[in-house]
Amino acid sequence: SSQMDLHNQGRAKFLEFPFVSAPHRALMVNLLSKVEDRLGSQLLPCTLPLDVQHCQNESGTSQASLHIRSGLQSSPVDFILGSWLHCKLPTGAALNITSLIAYLNLSTDAPNFVAELIQSSPTSLILLLDLPPRKDLVLYPDYLQTFYEDSQLDTHRQMLQKLPEVQPYVSSSLYLRSLFSPTRIMIRIETEEGRMEEILKDHIEPVAVEVLGFWLDHCACGGGREVKEEEKAYLKKRDELVKKKSIEIDLGSNLPKLFGPELAERVMGAINDVYNL
């Protein structure tokens, strides 16, 4: 069908990750494959228009790819969103952001998944890797214990933190800082190009695979976390706010700058549709 063509064509373009290093690309492809292997049968194809799935500005200095798949009615997955963004900076360097995020729906209160790599030069990388909680951890210590303490998620952060090239990264957005879990991996790596590829392959990829594996096993396919009717309104409101604020912070001001107002509006419209906002 032409819908599957649209999906396959956009997916192939997305999976090219044409502007990042081989180990960076391998990591992202690995993560998406693992998600597709486990959840693919529950996901609708990506049917965004092709010029939204892959967009660029007139001069070709900014390019982006967007791959979004909503979950079937029967799936606990709300949607998954993979993306990459490339833009040439005035300095001559390039900014490359690749990300894979997954939101669950109201059939469960289990955490979401976020993996994002921000590379502003071949020698500088920011990694965000987390299962953002969907409840207030202060008010729900059982939830904290189940997903973050018993799971030993913090050991991954501790391990990466031991590398001498790794520094903690503090986002300038207080909302993002609030949104992420206490075991979040938010780090900045500064090192020479060859070593960066080594760190991506030997340290970041295994950790990202572990964290995604835990999320697939215990959050997306965990079961047993039915949300009581009286808690659904709370969860719904919180989920919606998170989606709204995340778009605002990530895309709100950047997209028009990178792609001009018209294309930006089309992309935002497509995202808002999937996000149900």
Added chain:
Amino acid sequence: SSQMDLHNQGRAKFLEFPFVSAPHRALMVNLLSKVEDRLGSQLLPCTLPLDVQHCQNESGTSQASLHIRSGLQSSPVDFILGSWLHCKLPTGAALNITSLIAYLNLSTDAPNFVAELIQSSPTSLILLLDLPPRKDLVLYPDYLQTFYEDSQLDTHRQMLQKLPEVQPYVSSSLYLRSLFSPTRIMIRIETEEGRMEEILKDHIEPVAVEVLGFWLDHCACGGGREVKEEEKAYLKKRDELVKKKSIEIDLGSNLPKLFGPELAERVMGAINDVYNL
């Protein structure tokens, strides 16, 4: 009256801070004075038994001072709690913890105040300084904006972080990490003794005074944050959980080890009374 004697005697002992450096003591005395100047008339005297206000183990290797004052019915202050703890470590070094915390009551949802200095040697200091929020910041972005964004609280953290002796400190307790705000100052300072005193006097004290000043002006005396009846149950439950978990984490296992089970139980009993737990 004998009640005022009890208060004055315990307060004098508390303010001695006999085991920490002069600038460390000056900082703590300064913070308490500022709280007393602004809020003293709203606070009841500390009427804990003297052997709870100042306690020590049989061998004298552990000593602690506890100064708690509850707010009057008409005050937004639930209570303030000042404390210091000294214990000789098996290594010959000593651990010294000094803290001042202030909890507000249900007449407002404004943040609490926490300042804690943990010194495990003259050359190593951990500082926790924060206004822990009393609401889920993800669900209440207005609250985040009012108290943490518009207030520019993050600038203090950024300033301290610039000192070469300063490293981020990550608490081993995920609950504490969740409890603290995104502008929390949680840092570890490693430097020689003379420089440590300089950092305390020139950098930490001014920042602590600023943060406390903001809290006094906009939280304890801010007004205008009446809590709606339907939100009171949520706030009450959250406040109680925070108090319960904080005691558990801070004191639960340490107090019996340091002072033996009997004295520990008396101290915990006195604290639980004030905490209304």
